[in-house]
Amino acid sequence: MSFGVLQVLAIVVAALVTLAAVALFVRTVSSMVGRFRLGQPEQRTDDPGRRTTTMLREVFGHTRMARKPWVAVAHWVVMVSFGLLFLTLVTAYGQLVSPTFALPLIGHFWPYEWATELFGWGAVLGILALIVVRQREHPRRSGRRSRFWGSTFWQAYVVELVILGVGVCIVALRALEYALGRATGEAWATALHFPLTAWLGAPLQDLAVGTLEGWVVAVALAKILISMTWLIIIARTPTMGVAWHRFLAFFNIWLRRHPDGATSLGAVQPISVGGQEIDFENIEELDEDAALGVGKVEDFTWKGLLDFSTCTECGRCQDQCPAWHTDKPLSPKMLVKNLRDHHHAVAPWLQAGADHREAAEKALADAGGAGATGLPETLHGIPTASVIAAQRPLVGETEGDPTVPDGGAVIDPEVLWSCTTCGACVEQCPVDIEHVDAIVDMRRYQNLIESAFPSELGGLFKNLENKGNPWGMNAKLRMDWAKGLDFDVRTVGGGSNAVEDLGEVDYLFWVGCAGAFEDRAKKTTRAVAELLHTAGVSFAVLGDGETCTGDPARRSGNEFLFQMLAMQNVETLTEAGATKIVVTCAHCFNTIKNEYPQVGGTFEVVHHTQLLNKLVREKRLTPVSRPDEADASGVASTAASVTYHDPCYLGRHNQVYAPPRELLGALPGVELTEMPRHGEKSFCCGAGGARMWMEEKLGTRINLNRTEEALATGADRIAIGCPFCRVMLSDGLTQKQAEGAREEVEVVDVAQMLLAAVRRGEPAAPA
Numbered sequence: 001m002s003f004g005v006l007q008v009l010a011i012v013v014a015a016l017v018t019l020a021a022v023a024l025f026v027r028t029v030s031s032m033v034g035r036f037r038l039g040q041p042e043q044r045t046d047d048p049g050r051r052t053t054t055m056l057r058e059v060f061g062h063t064r065m066a067r068k069p070w071v072a073v074a075h076w077v078v079m080v081s082f083g084l085l086f087l088t089l090v091t092a093y094g095q096l097v098s099p100t101f102a103l104p105l106i107g108h109f110w111p112y113e114w115a116t117e118l119f120g121w122g123a124v125l126g127i128l129a130l131i132v133v134r135q136r137e138h139p140r141r142s143g144r145r146s147r148f149w150g151s152t153f154w155q156a157y158v159v160e161l162v163i164l165g166v167g168v169c170i171v172a173l174r175a176l177e178y179a180l181g182r183a184t185g186e187a188w189a190t191a192l193h194f195p196l197t198a199w200l201g202a203p204l205q206d207l208a209v210g211t212l213e214g215w216v217v218a219v220a221l222a223k224i225l226i227s228m229t230w231l232i233i234i235a236r237t238p239t240m241g242v243a244w245h246r247f248l249a250f251f252n253i254w255l256r257r258h259p260d261g262a263t264s265l266g267a268v269q270p271i272s273v274g275g276q277e278i279d280f281e282n283i284e285e286l287d288e289d290a291a292l293g294v295g296k297v298e299d300f301t302w303k304g305l306l307d308f309s310t311c312t313e314c315g316r317c318q319d320q321c322p323a324w325h326t327d328k329p330l331s332p333k334m335l336v337k338n339l340r341d342h343h344h345a346v347a348p349w350l351q352a353g354a355d356h357r358e359a360a361e362k363a364l365a366d367a368g369g370a371g372a373t374g375l376p377e378t379l380h381g382i383p384t385a386s387v388i389a390a391q392r393p394l395v396g397e398t399e400g401d402p403t404v405p406d407g408g409a410v411i412d413p414e415v416l417w418s419c420t421t422c423g424a425c426v427e428q429c430p431v432d433i434e435h436v437d438a439i440v441d442m443r444r445y446q447n448l449i450e451s452a453f454p455s456e457l458g459g460l461f462k463n464l465e466n467k468g469n470p471w472g473m474n475a476k477l478r479m480d481w482a483k484g485l486d487f488d489v490r491t492v493g494g495g496s497n498a499v500e501d502l503g504e505v506d507y508l509f510w511v512g513c514a515g516a517f518e519d520r521a522k523k524t525t526r527a528v529a530e531l532l533h534t535a536g537v538s539f540a541v542l543g544d545g546e547t548c549t550g551d552p553a554r555r556s557g558n559e560f561l562f563q564m565l566a567m568q569n570v571e572t573l574t575e576a577g578a579t580k581i582v583v584t585c586a587h588c589f590n591t592i593k594n595e596y597p598q599v600g601g602t603f604e605v606v607h608h609t610q611l612l613n614k615l616v617r618e619k620r621l622t623p624v625s626r627p628d629e630a631d632a633s634g635v636a637s638t639a640a641s642v643t644y645h646d647p648c649y650l651g652r653h654n655q656v657y658a659p660p661r662e663l664l665g666a667l668p669g670v671e672l673t674e675m676p677r678h679g680e681k682s683f684c685c686g687a688g689g690a691r692m693w694m695e696e697k698l699g700t701r702i703n704l705n706r707t708e709e710a711l712a713t714g715a716d717r718i719a720i721g722c723p724f725c726r727v728m729l730s731d732g733l734t735q736k737q738a739e740g741a742r743e744e745v746e747v748v749d750v751a752q753m754l755l756a757a758v759r760r761g762e763p764a765a766p767a
Helices: 005-036 048-061 069-084 086-097 110-136 139-145 153-183 198-204 209-236 241-254 280-285 302-310 316-320 332-351 354-366 384-390 424-428 435-448 456-467 475-482 513-517 519-535 551-555 559-576 586-599 608-617 658-665 702-712 723-738 750-758
Strands: 490-492 507-510 539-541 580-583 604-607 641-644 717-720 746-749
Touching (some): 005 332, 048 241, 069 110, 069 153, 086 153, 280 559, 302 332, 302 435, 316 332, 316 424, 332 384, 435 559, 456 551, 475 519, 507 519, 513 519, 519 723, 519 746, 519 750, 586 604, 586 723, 608 750, 641 658, 658 750, 702 723, 717 723, 717 750, 723 746, 746 750
Parallel strands (some): 507 539, 507 580, 580 604, 717 746
């Protein structure tokens, strides 16, 4: 076989570029693995079979991507093309040696050729669609409202152009192969083998065979160079998440918290040191130097560090974040991006020996510090940039825009404390990044080690510690909600109507702090009690034996206080013989159901909307009264039109979406109108993450944003299923009504509307 100059040159160039690209890529992969190992140990390899099934379902089913259907279709085609068309790259190397080269066995097997052409064109059309999406949603058009605000556009453009270039080369090569086959009289050169490219190759078949062979070599070389240049670029840019997620996403999804594919929400991960969960009953045995929470990037687990590098900067988390949408500095995407960049920047410092680090620190100080001019590229073998990065605190005052700091700390306190822990970021992330756990872990360190938290939380912690509730109310007032009921509410413990053991009743009714002390939430408590009594469901309450579940303490980072409250409640519940618990607060529901098992308390917990819906389906409660006929006296309330607000800790954190809606759907004469953001995309009320007890000083108010959306539906009732949501939306409604909104609109619990429909009799006279 004789080789022309073009072929020899192409073979040499392709070989050299490929060797360089593969060597750089392997070195970078090895380096990244070492950098992930800098994190704290964590067990994430249990149940490998289920993990593999979940990963394959999420990746090839694009289950998390499906929230944007057309984007999901385009991305799926491009993703599958990337893997399937690897064989076309192998073919391209063969074509440098022989332009007529085809893979053995399958090279001219028509199903393989059909797949190649289908996904070759699919890569071109799919990436063009994604390019259009990125440009239509570019920040130049909508500023901060763009989910791509803050994304690294040059990296996205490189990836898009590489995919487009490779796709065009595949289609062009197929057309040239057809023309060359026709010119040489090959039997396989028919439309059967080239169903989507024969029309492109047909006009070329009259060219000279040598010319066609030259073009095959040239295009094959172009395809190789594009692919290898991309490999070199990503090898030199380990923070290029838009490219690296192609490899890391498989591992990150496989290593998710729940092997069965459940979203990494609900319970916050227990606080651990060195991979071991802290035993708070023996806390005095803990090393005094142990980091409680995350104070430095290496305090994150290795999975957390993998999370940061897997981020593709797609902005779906940012698109759903209530803090970001109300002009606060927190963007989940930018938080992850900043942590990723800091991790990679500081890694060489962390991997150097202690002597080198100490000497490099001294050399930097002697040279005038980070801002000095003329600094060398390395200090005692450590890149100077890494030495400088290591001096930055993880959380503290930043310089410039706190969302994208250009100096000072990595994460600004305003960013950290803006989070409502609503979970929208985690629920939307297509690669299963666990943003909420990262934020809570940083809050833990600020709270427990630095004692640096918003001043308002000091009063909250004091009230929880001394009074057992966020408002600092006397425990003797916990049963005031039951005054005036026409039936007795049984309590656990002393009293004339006491139960000694909860085995005597169907449910323990966990009233919660809001349900006992907050006037608006008391209406829900009374409505649920009346409905349970009407349905013949026996229940008892703990009365003054109940204390806060600890939800606001845990989500604000005060893990010690949470553990104290949780262990006290678990002991009380266990001694009382609690097995089945019904709650009206979404936060209590989540904490008792998902987090108390961490401290030894496992109970069957249902939300009141779930239980009431079950009672309606079993005909133990029968809604019969239309709104114009209903008895709305006392705590009942209804109207002909309603919109429902999904509480974050009921919906996203626990996937309870249907029961409240089924209840509303069972009410005669009541029409449900959904808000644009509902279900898994529901917008937060602003109360979670202990934000209910913090002033909202930045941007606009989250509760007003949500209230305006509810009012825009035209509904007369805004139904909720959580007292936190009730407080926030009621406050928002009061403000909007002062500005002219309709006075007849009211925020009510689903239970209040059901109660009005269940009651029989004449409607109450107007007050």
